[in-house]
Amino acid sequence: DTGVSQNPRHKITKRGQNVTFRCDPISEHNRLYWYRQTLGQGPEFLTYFQNEAQLEKSRLLSDRFSAERPKGSFSTLEIQRTEQGDSAMYLCASSLASTYNEQFFGPGTRLTVL
Amino acid sequence: DAKTTQPTSMDCAEGRAANLPCNHSTISGNEYVYWYRQIHSQGPQYIIHGLKNNETNEMASLIITEDRKSSTLILPHATLRDTAVYYCIVGDTGTASKLTFGTGTRLQVTL
Numbered sequence: 001d002t003g004v005s006q007n008p009r010h011k012i013t014k015r016g017q018n019v020t021f022r023c024d025p026i027s028e029h030n031r032l033y034w035y036r037q038t039l040g041q042g043p044e045f046l047t048y049f050q051n052e053a054q055l056e057k058s059r060l061l062s063d064r065f066s067a068e069r070p071k072g073s074f075s076t077l078e079i080q081r082t083e084q085g086d087s088a089m090y091l092c093a094s095s096l097a098s099t100y101n102e103q104f105f106g107p108g109t110r111l112t113v114l
Numbered sequence: 115d116a117k118t119t120q121p122t123s124m125d126c127a128e129g130r131a132a133n134l135p136c137n138h139s140t141i142s143g144n145e146y147v148y149w150y151r152q153i154h155s156q157g158p159q160y161i162i163h164g165l166k167n168n169e170t171n172e173m174a175s176l177i178i179t180e181d182r183k184s185s186t187l188i189l190p191h192a193t194l195r196d197t198a199v200y201y202c203i204v205g206d207t208g209t210a211s212k213l214t215f216g217t218g219t220r221l222q223v224t225l
Contacts, residue, residue, distance in 0.1 A: 004157075033212065042201055042215030043158065056212065091157050095211070103213060105157030 002026060004106035006092050012112045013082055020078045021109045025094030032075050033103060034067055035091040036060065043091050049075060050097060082113045118202045123220040126196075132189040134219050136202030139183040144206045147178060148213070149187045151198040158201065158215075161187065192223045 005024045013019050025032050030051050035043035046065070047057045051072040061067075064082075069075040079086055089110050093103040119137040126132040138147065149161040162169055162176045164185070169176045175188040189196055201218040205211070 031211065035213075035215075040217070042199075042217055043213070045212040045214065048212055093157070102160045102163070103158075105159065107155075108157055 004092055004094055004104050006090075006106040006109050008109060009107060010110045010112075012114065014114050015084060016081055018078065018080045019082060019111065020076055021090055021092075021111075023075045023077070023092030023094075023106060025074070025092070026104055027073075028096065029094035029104070030072065030097050031095045031103075032069055033093040033095075034075070034077050035093065037089040037091060037108070038087075046077075079111075082111075084113045087111055087113045118204055118216055120200075120202050120216060120219045122217070123222065125222050125224060126189075126192045128193055128223050128225055129191055132192040132196065132221055132223070134187040134189075134200050134202075134221065135184065136186070137184045138202070138204045141182050141204050142206075145204050146206065147176065147182075147185050148203040148205065149174070149176065150201045150203065150213070150215075151196075152201070152218070153195075153198040161200075192221075194223050194225070197221060197223045 007022045032049045034046040037043040045058050046061050047067050049069040052069050064080045067077045089108040091108045093105045095103045146163050146165050148163040150158040152158045161173050164176045164178050178185045199218040199220050201215050203213050
């Protein structure tokens with residue numbers, strides 16, 4: 001399968017714990033995006049990488065959130081000291097910088113903070 | 115990015131054409147219209163995009179009005195598998211290229 005993959009698919013954690021999610025984009029894609037989606041809402045942009053450079057961060061991305069893409073391939077999104085309001089679906093997408101913004105999304109990681 | 119307005123929900127009989135409207139009256143000259151859909155429990159899926167000309171691909175057709183203030187996504191022969199939330203998004207292909215999703219239109223295809 002050459003699509004975008006995300007792990008884990010589901011994560012349940014207690015408030016205050018740290019969690020880390022992984023995204024593996026389509027191999028030749030140089031752009032990688034993270035979005036967050038809560039129930040009944042469309043996805044909201046969090047951050048975006050071109051190769052290993054993080055080029056934009058949303059104001060939604062508080063200091064507790066950090067994302068990396070160390071070698072320009074896979075990416076991780078870490079949430080420190082989780083809060084119940086962090087419960088959401090975290091979506092990763094990738095694209096080629098040369099195409100018209102056709103983003104390919106992964107299946108998402110559903111986070112539940114108890 | 116320009117804001118879009120879509121109906122909250124629509125129904126369509128299987129086999130019939132589904133016409134999903136979108137208003138984007140504040141669209142600027144360099145902004146494209148994109149359509150994505152999200153089937154339950156899956157990530158969004160790209161459908162089609164256009165600037166000012168009508169576009170067609172294997173999934174759908176996109177009709178953009180001459181003033182570019184509105185558009186319609188057409189699924190020519192809707193099937194039950196087309197039941198999803200459909201998002202109309204306006205944006206350019208600049209360096210950021212993030213997608214700004216609204217709440218979309220929930221399309222229910224019925225027998």
